[in-house]
Amino acid sequence: MMPSDKIFTVDFEVFGKVQGVYFRKYTQITALDLGLKGWVMNTAQGTVIGQCQGPKTAVEDMKTWLQTGGSPKSKIEKTAFKNEGTIKNYAFKSFEIRR
Numbered sequence: 001m002m003p004s005d006k007i008f009t010v011d012f013e014v015f016g017k018v019q020g021v022y023f024r025k026y027t028q029i030t031a032l033d034l035g036l037k038g039w040v041m042n043t044a045q046g047t048v049i050g051q052c053q054g055p056k057t058a059v060e061d062m063k064t065w066l067q068t069g070g071s072p073k074s075k076i077e078k079t080a081f082k083n084e085g086t087i088k089n090y091a092f093k094s095f096e097i098r099r
Helices: 023-033 056-068
Strands: 007-017 037-042 048-054 075-087 095-097
Touching (some): 007 056, 023 037, 023 048, 023 056, 023 095, 048 056
Parallel strands (some): 037 095
Antiparallel strands (some): 007 048, 007 075, 037 048
């Protein structure tokens, strides 16, 4: 495996007005456009959490989107990232919205 073939992973939590504004749907579309795998879901606390896996540049682009993008009606206050690193194999087949 070449260093560029490494699979990067990161968990995220987005705070702000991110529920009831199609945030998960836009997150899924953006992730799939970037070729990422993972998942996204709402929490009882009113945040959106998820995980994305893929090439480093795509994960970095997704992190930027999760901080500054979002769906048209969302209002992101802050985004927290944790458990960043590399993995040997993808844990997911696609990028899904969990309920």
